[in-house]
Amino acid sequence: MFDFITGWIEQGGLWMVGLLMILENVFPPIPSELIVPLAGFKAAQGSFSLIALLIVATLGSTVGTLLWYGLARAWGRDRFLRFLDRHGVWLTMSREEAESAMDWFHRYGPVAVFLGRLVPTVRTLISVPAGLSEMSFPAFLAYTAAGSAVWIAILAGAGYLLEDNYEQVETWVNPVSTLVVVLIVALYLYRLVRGLLARRRA
Numbered sequence: 001m002f003d004f005i006t007g008w009i010e011q012g013g014l015w016m017v018g019l020l021m022i023l024e025n026v027f028p029p030i031p032s033e034l035i036v037p038l039a040g041f042k043a044a045q046g047s048f049s050l051i052a053l054l055i056v057a058t059l060g061s062t063v064g065t066l067l068w069y070g071l072a073r074a075w076g077r078d079r080f081l082r083f084l085d086r087h088g089v090w091l092t093m094s095r096e097e098a099e100s101a102m103d104w105f106h107r108y109g110p111v112a113v114f115l116g117r118l119v120p121t122v123r124t125l126i127s128v129p130a131g132l133s134e135m136s137f138p139a140f141l142a143y144t145a146a147g148s149a150v151w152i153a154i155l156a157g158a159g160y161l162l163e164d165n166y167e168q169v170e171t172w173v174n175p176v177s178t179l180v181v182v183l184i185v186a187l188y189l190y191r192l193v194r195g196l197l198a199r200r201r202a
Contacts, residue, residue: 009038014048018060021152025064025124032061033120036152040159050160054152061117061148062141065127069140072131077102080132089195105133110143117147 008016017039024032036057043050072080084095105112109130116126130140 009035009042014039014052014056017053018056021057021060022064025061025127026067031120032123032151032155036155037159037162040156041162043156044160050156053156054149057152057156058145058149061152062145065124065140065144065148068124068127069131069137072128073134075132077132077134090192102129102133105129105135109133109135110139113140113143114147117144118151123151 008020012019017035020035021032024035039053039057040050042048043053081095081098084098113126113130113135116122127140127144
């Protein structure tokens with residue numbers, strides 16, 4: 001993955017960074033933790049300006065979230081709840097849990113969207129409850145862009161300042177990202193098994 005991203009950025013430059021940031025939000029296994037520090041290193045080398053990198057990467061990251069937000073918004077709360085009534089066990093979520101979560105999101109959505117953009121994997125998933133809860137598009141866009149800008153500034157700044165040692169960013173960001181993903185998968189499997197057992201007993 002590292003060599004793949006390196007080659008694409010070297011060939012496509014700043015606009016490839018923007019495209020990769022869009023894809024990162026559509027297909028989470030493409031990690032911003034590798035894309036942005038490498039781009040920051042390229043900015044330190046003079047390939048493009050750091051300010052331009054921050055703008056393009058933030059735009060790409062924000063645009064990438066619109067797919068999941070739009071799909072969730074189009075699907076709608078009622079249709080989603082009916083789906084949960086039939087297949088909720090596979091999402092490890094009941095109708096009651098979903099209604100509670102969406103009510104919570106309706107009250108604290110902006111904060112959740114902003115902070116969610118700073119957490120691996122959650123960055124992509126947070127767009128779904130925002131759409132289902134019918135969070136206003138301008139608010140979603142603003143908080144998504146703000147959270148994305150903070151995350152990108154941290155990663156790009158690290159790559160820019162470390163220059164030739166930018167690989168060090170990978171050594172501390174990647175393990176944290178991996179741990180978050182592992183914990184999410186483990187929690188899903190635990191809740192799935194518990195839900196299947198409860199359905200069998202019922």
